[in-house]
Amino acid sequence: MKHIVKILTLLVTLSALWVGLLQASIIPKSYTWLLPLYFIVSLGCYGLLMVGVGLMQFPTCPQEAILLQQVCTKFHSLTIVDHDSCFVVLDILLL
Amino acid sequence: MELADRAIGLLLSVISLSIFTYYTFWVIILPFVETDHFVHKYFLPQEYAILIPVVIGVALVCFLMMFIGYVMLRSKRKNA
Numbered sequence: 001m002k003h004i005v006k007i008l009t010l011l012v013t014l015s016a017l018w019v020g021l022l023q024a025s026i027i028p029k030s031y032t033w034l035l036p037l038y039f040i041v042s043l044g045c046y047g048l049l050m051v052g053v054g055l056m057q058f059p060t061c062p063q064e065a066i067l068l069q070q071v072c073t074k075f076h077s078l079t080i081v082d083h084d085s086c087f088v089v090l091d092i093l094l095l
Numbered sequence: 096m097e098l099a100d101r102a103i104g105l106l107l108s109v110i111s112l113s114i115f116t117y118y119t120f121w122v123i124i125l126p127f128v129e130t131d132h133f134v135h136k137y138f139l140p141q142e143y144a145i146l147i148p149v150v151i152g153v154a155l156v157c158f159l160m161m162f163i164g165y166v167m168l169r170s171k172r173k174n175a
Contacts, residue, residue, distance in 0.1 A: 033145050038122050041114075041148050048111035055104030060097045 118144070 022032060121144050128134060 034122055037145060037148050038118065040152075041118055045111045045115040045118075049108050049115075052104045052107030052109075052111060055107065056101050057104075058097075058100060 018036060022029065121138050121141075125135070125138060125141070
């Protein structure tokens, strides 16, 4: 409940600031809706850009994938599907 | 598989950058250009700079709420 109160207070202060700036005629009246909308659109664009950049830089670790494949086939061939030892081996590999 | 990921990431970033530059140009630079410059041909009238994001935003919010309602109804029907 506290988090949404924080977000709402932030929104209210920002809009109060914007209305105050408009009323004091520091900003021309034609920009009433334009500048907040511009910031919202640019924020969405920035989020999309970060998602795209993260996708491009995501590491696939091909060597670890091969090692993991070997471990899984080894355990499958032993026909002892022991989940605990599998996790222990995975932890050792990842460390 | 990582090539497909990188292609999608590149496409997303290109789309976001192009939208950002077009919108910046439209909103911030164009009001300071004289009205008989040829560049005005490539941009819609300024009212659309407000209308189009608002319409898209409203459509997105409607779609999100419909999706949430659909998921809630489906889980309720599964429980009952």
